[in-house]
Amino acid sequence: MQRLKLKIQLYCGDEIAMGPGKADLLVAIAQEGSISAAARRMDMSYRRAWLLVDAMNRCWLEPLVETSPGSAKGSGAKVTAFGDAVLSHYRALQSRLQGTSDCADYKALAAALLNEPKVSQKA
């Protein structure tokens, strides 16, 4: 299964409400306790992490991330219970699809793939 990468994206209008990167960011926030620490862990700018959190919070019935009142950069943030549930369902969906993809069609494709690409011929 290491040949297959499944990217699941959920849309709210044209905005991506949840995807693999946003899911990983939620986990990082839950573990690090702040958006800035989560951003550092994921090697992204604070601004980018903040924009991803803002996008998520605008797409769902309830916010996924809460920041401490009057918080500035570096203050606390946590994943809400609602955010936890969303993340849970998303991970379950990833897991189910990863399992389903281990099927005859995948096996046929894996058998037809080289281990490493051939060297390119000159154009």
Next chain:
Amino acid sequence: MQRLKLKIQLYCGDEIAMGPGKADLLVAIAQEGSISAAARRMDMSYRRAWLLVDAMNRCWLEPLVETSPGSAKGSGAKVTAFGDAVLSHYRALQSRLQGTSDCADYKALAAALLNEPKVSQKA
């Protein structure tokens, strides 16, 4: 199911051997009969289309696209029987996963999504 987008990528080493864009390009080549016409149809440069074809041809046991001997830009190209089979399995995998994703976890996520994003609060 319109809220969910599934992107399936198959890897050969670090190279993407097949994905949604490459699959669409194969279909376009089969229908248009040349890489340049397929590129125009997909609103991409000939060079980009050629590089995608080259990447695919280097990743599988056999080539997916054959060009006419001594062909220059504008000459014919066709999807090989092997390429057809690969595309078939890929489409079947896409279809199977799309069907599987219509499950309880997806329904829970869809029920928790807004139809349109909220307007952003000032930072």
